Amino acid sequence: MTSQSQFTRALTDPAQPVPAGLVSPRGSVDSKRFAVYRNNVHVSLVGALAARFPVTRQLVGEEFFAGMARLYVGQTKPKGPVLLHYGDSFPDFVAQFPPASGLPYLPDLARLEAAWTDAYNAADVDVLVPADLSTIGGDALAALDLTLAPSTRLVRSGFPVGSLWSAHQTTPVSIPALSGSECVLLTRPEADIRLTIIPPAAFAFLKAIGQGLPLGQASEAALTDFPDFDPGAALVGLAGLGAFAALTKEQADV
């Protein structure tokens, strides 16, 4: 009897022989036949990573990406049959992958791509529009706990990964200068994902709101490091990008 444990071990470890009890119609053990299953597992999971990390793949080339992804697949199988989030740890793997060390921006670029899929598949909610804030008085505004929209994602990098990603959305690709840090905001104001490079102060402000601070305290947190920060303008701008979930009924009635 060939158990599924035996089958799985042989499937995931090419050094293992074909499990006993699996034969060709000639009754013989046939390694090329079993190799079809091994290949299907690897190729399909490498394909899932290629679909989630297309710019990473473009940057390193198909062959390099396939080799790198194959090693990751060998170590990390999906936890379940929904592959939308498969590869959450792939950017960390890339960061630890010595042959990719010549491209120091690659792990953050992969992080941005992972965040992009998360934003793409996040729950649908009504977003806050700037006009929603116009009726709220100063004190109430400072005390307001805004919630980030489920699709809002923040990625900060020591490299211009937002510009690099954007450059790969058109052909021919013209690679931007690869120096300088960037704060990237992903939002889904309506149908599709919007990528915006935002100032570090706005990033700090959003991060503080995301951690649950009311608007007044989030402004102070940003102002500590960025004395020129204009919270009102940032709030209107970020709301315009769809970064926040709509107010609850209680909040709107204040």
Place this chain on the structure above:
Amino acid sequence: MFHDPLPARPGLGLKPQHYAQIIAEKPDLGFFEVHAENYMGEGGPPHRYLSAICADYPLSLHGVGLSIGGEAPLDRDHLKRLRALVERYQPASFSEHLAWSSHDEGYLNDLLPVPYTPETLERVVAHVDEVQQALGRRMLLENPSTYVLFEESTIEEVDFLAAIADRTGCGLLLDVNNVMVSAVNHRLDPVAYIDRFPVHHVGEIHLAGYDETTDDAGERLLIDAHGSRVRPDVFALYRHTIIRTGALPTLVEWDNNVPAFDVLMDEVRLVDEVLDGTLNRRLAS
């Protein structure tokens, strides 16, 4: 709960790169099919497009990850996700595979084979019962494409599938490309397989393109690849099938190297000719 069945017409797998064209052009098709697991995100564009397309076409929801042939119990969380999708989209059909894909190590993302024995039959029957109860509806179970045989198998695949359908009340999804792939790989007669298949249980047909390589003995080994046109021998077998079954909902699957939508519609026209031919023969008789 009663659902209108899929129409006995050609259908296509729905691919994100074709969403906009389908909504704009409303191509003449009987239905669309999606892989359930691709719509298990919480929200976003995939659901928005699928909702729009479901307003114009019947939907076939096709699962690829339930591991019905698995030795382990079914994944209850996954069943809940399926139920939520079924409730949200009210598909005309839900189908899954006679295969397993999950093990302790994780999800393997391939449809792996099951030996055909009285023990595995009991297990699959119990799992199909559980799925149908969890979803509150009848499902279709698809015949697999396989590359190896189990020495321990004692039941023929057709009889195994027929027994599952008889005992659980489920329907069957007859994948004609899988029949060709397995028949060539195991030196069986594909026409004889179709002629013995319990066609009264069939609720849908799948067609796809296969790839070809060789085994250790240098003999033909077909691979269920879903990355090309339906091969002529599969079309011939499909024609033979439809003469036996009458017109049935027929999906053209093309999941890898997905071409322009118009290429898929060329395949649809070929399916239409076969289905129309049956109609004409029936009108003439």
